[in-house]
Amino acid sequence: MTVHHPQTPQFFLTSPSPCPYLQGRAERKVFTHLLGERAPALLDLLSQGGFRRSQNIAYRPACERCRACVSVRILVDEFAPTKSMKRVRSRNRDLVARMSAPNPTSEQYSLFRRYIDHRHAKGGMAEMSVLDYAMMVEDSQVDTRLIEYRRRGPDSRFSAASDGELVAVALSDVMADGMSMVYSFFDPFEDDRSLGTQMILDHVEQTKKLGLSYLYLGYWVEGSKKMDYKIRFQPQEHLTPKGWERYEG
Structure with missing residues (x-):
């Protein structure tokens, strides 16, 4: 049985949806929640890995056959x-x-x-x-x-x-x-x-x-x-x- 520490972030994967940038492609995202006093440090760490924030969620593209999105x-x-x-x-x-x-x-x-x-x-x-x-x-x-x-x-x-x-x-x-x-x-x-x-x-x-x-x-x-x-x-x-x-x- 896998046991998650209460402060260890858990990551989730969205279902495929139409890509808003490239016609005819589908996108998926991996995301986690930014909650509690560790949220700023977690966002710092995830940003180094190409994540973005939307409200209390940090996400990044996780498309199966496409790597077109590049963090800048x-x-x-x-x-x-x-x-x-x-x-x-x-x-x-x-x-x-x-x-x-x-x-x-x-x-x-x-x-x-x-x-x-x-x-x-x-x-x-x-x-x-x-x-x-x-x-x-x-x-x-x-x-x-x-x-x-x-x-x-x-x-x-x-x-x-x-x-x-x-x-x-x-x-x-x-x-x-x-x-x-x-x-x-x-x-x-x-x-x-x-x-x-x-x-x-x-x-x-x-x-x-x-x-x-x-x-x-x-x-x-x-x-x-x-x-x-x-x-x-x-x-x-x-x-x-x-x-x-x-x-x-």
């Missing part, structure tokens, strides 16, 4: 923005980023709904209610931060209340060696701003300020247009069968 992390101390990234930063000089505890608001949910309805209306998050959204933000037993990006008000230096409209939100974890972008969304009608790129650039700076080495971006899938943007942030490391290896494509 940016080397923040060596990162230098490209000319196009510098232009994105310049276009967003009027934004103020404020990091706080993960507290959901109706304003965030309105922006989230606008983003999902415009960009991912047929995706798995399309049916999320305001309660589902609140659970996504709050349900964490690790060090999770919420970063709001607002238009700069005339007196932003002196009062957060002077900041204007909310245009983007990121939910991110702080781990022992870096930050991990768990989920982000933005105003889909602000295309000229390239807000997805702006949030990653800001997270590189936030990670540096915390004295950490890596910004974890999740999975890059070669051949998936949804994931092409991740490869632009270099230098970066990819998780291979030999461990984390430097990639400069």
Whole structure:
């Protein structure tokens, strides 16, 4: 008989489901629960092995005949923005980023709904209610931060209340060696701003300020247009069968 220590994580495997990135393929995930005081240390360890967090679950792909999902992390101390990234930063000089505890608001949910309805209306998050959204933000037993990006008000230096409209939100974890972008969304009608790129650039700076080495971006899938943007942030490391290896494509 197998006896499990009460604090030993148990891993489970999902049933096959359609792959959201590569047409005609199926995906499976292996997952475990992040619970109790050991959750932060467990997430640190699992992140080294390519796991991601969603609420109190850590998961990673476990597809039988496919290894297309590659874990990616940016080397923040060596990162230098490209000319196009510098232009994105310049276009967003009027934004103020404020990091706080993960507290959901109706304003965030309105922006989230606008983003999902415009960009991912047929995706798995399309049916999320305001309660589902609140659970996504709050349900964490690790060090999770919420970063709001607002238009700069005339007196932003002196009062957060002077900041204007909310245009983007990121939910991110702080781990022992870096930050991990768990989920982000933005105003889909602000295309000229390239807000997805702006949030990653800001997270590189936030990670540096915390004295950490890596910004974890999740999975890059070669051949998936949804994931092409991740490869632009270099230098970066990819998780291979030999461990984390430097990639400069």
